[in-house]
Amino acid sequence: MKKLFLLCYCFIYVSFFSKLFAIIRLPPVMSSNMVLQQNSQATLWGWSDPSERFTITCSWKTTVDSVQAPNSGKWKAKISTPSAGGPYTITIKSRINTIVLENILIGEVWICSGQSNMEMSNTQHIKEEGTKSNNDKIRFFTVAKKTAEYPQDHAEGQWVSCNEETLRRFSAAGYFFGKKLHQELNNVPIGLIQSAWSGTPVELWEPVEVLNSDPAMKEAATKIRNVTYRPNTPGLIYNAMIYPISNYTIAGVIWYQGEGNTARASTYEKMFTGMIGAWRKQFEQDFPFYYVQIAPYTYEYTFEGALLMEQQTRSLSYPKTGMVVITDLVDNVKDQHPKNKLDVGLRLANIALAETYKQNIPAPVYLNPKFKRMDASKAKINLYFDNAPNGFMVKGDGTPTEFLIAGTDQNFLPAEVKIEKDRIVVSNKRISNPVAVRFSFSNTGMSNVFNKEGLPLIPFRTDNWEVVPAKQ
Secondary structure, eight states: OHHHHHHHHHHHHHHHHHHHHHSOBOOTTSSTTOEEETTSEEEEEEEOSTTOEEEEEETTSSOEEEEEOOTTSEEEEEEEOOSSEEEEEEEEEOSSOEEEEEEEEEEEEEEEEESHHHHOOSOHHHHHHGGGGOEEEEEEEEOOOOOOSSOOSOOOOOEEEEOHHHHTTSOHHHHHHHHHHHHHTTTOOEEEEEEEOTTOOGGGGSOHHHHHTSHHHHHHHTTOOOOSSSOOSTTHHIIIIIGGGTTSOOSEEEEEOOGGGGGGGGGHHHHHHHHHHHHHHHHTOOOOEEEEOOOOOOOSBTTHHHHHHHHHHHGGGSTTEEEEOOTTSOSOTTOSSOSOOHHHHHHHHHHIIIIISOOOOOHHHHSOOEEEEEEEETTEEEEEEESOTTOEEEOTTSOOOSEEEEOTTOOOEEOEEEEETTEEEEEOTTOSSOOEEEESOSSSOOOOEEETTSOBOOOEESOOOOOOOOBO
16 A cells, blocks of 8 residues: 555656646746837747647737747747737747736837946936836836856846836936937837946956957956956856847847956957857847947046047947947046936937937937048148038137147147147147147046037047056
């Protein structure tokens, strides 16, 4: 009798856990209240019994999709999404269980990533939003902060509607970006996925293989400062906070990071563009990537911020990228976290509206004036720029600031500046044969030179002389 009892018990035990394993499961990001990318082949994914057969029914279409899981039990399915709308439901039905995802919207989905300035929430502009922020067509998903030695399948989080309460815990820059898109794209639903961590260098956000593929990057990654307030090992955040959401179909990424890399600026362009490429490869999407240049700040070493800004500007040559300059949005160079995230979000949105959504926005309205070339004429240097066809304006007392000029001795002196529409002429009476110009090339440079459309001139230098940061 005991043997019979044990046999029955074992049968029930095995049967129960066999069914438990066979249950269709989904990752948290694939849940009720989510926003799916419109007009796409959106990916649904999850886990089941090996070779399990099940159906996916989407309320926006009449056909039913049949899916069979592979031997691994990790399945993926592509579903066609319509133009913006909702709410909809998705029903996933297997022989063991049925999952119904409710209140789904179809719209535009963007990832908001980076370090503290992307993570920063509850700013003054956010507080001023108050109940105006209540909008069920803007939704947030915040990826929980975790690290992992190897790529993970699962990232914790929950989709929530935007309201006065949820907004206090979400990226301010991300919100104002999403709100602008929502308004300008005829109230299309917006899904914002925040994956950000304060203080983190770029090495933590990309696969270790990318860093190891280049000796200079590999060497730089060994010099990450060991601190207690954040992870310190390359790849750990990518494995736990980017890889797990990489099946999600998105419109693009906005990024605000760089402060954590100023001490190793020389390799930032390689690391940053390598990260963008790795993300696109893993997501299997050639999405746009728009980012914010770091703000003026009193760093410990001279030029470390300027050199990082320079690397970010160089990264603009990487395909489908855009950069927001915020040298005019800082009111305290001793605070690494500028409070104005409203204009950061709006400027990011303008790039997306023009470049991704092809709205008819003139280039100088969303692209900062950028140094193009120079030539020397007698004792003067003529500077030419992109994105300033209507010329420049000078704020404040009307005297352009932050221009330096040098001869072959590499001794930079303040320049006399004359603006001639879209050309800027610089000189110094003490330099008879000038060969180089620097503009706002310092840690704390905040110039008053803008294009006529109101965007600040990107910091630059015309020389390639060695710059060695020194402790201040």
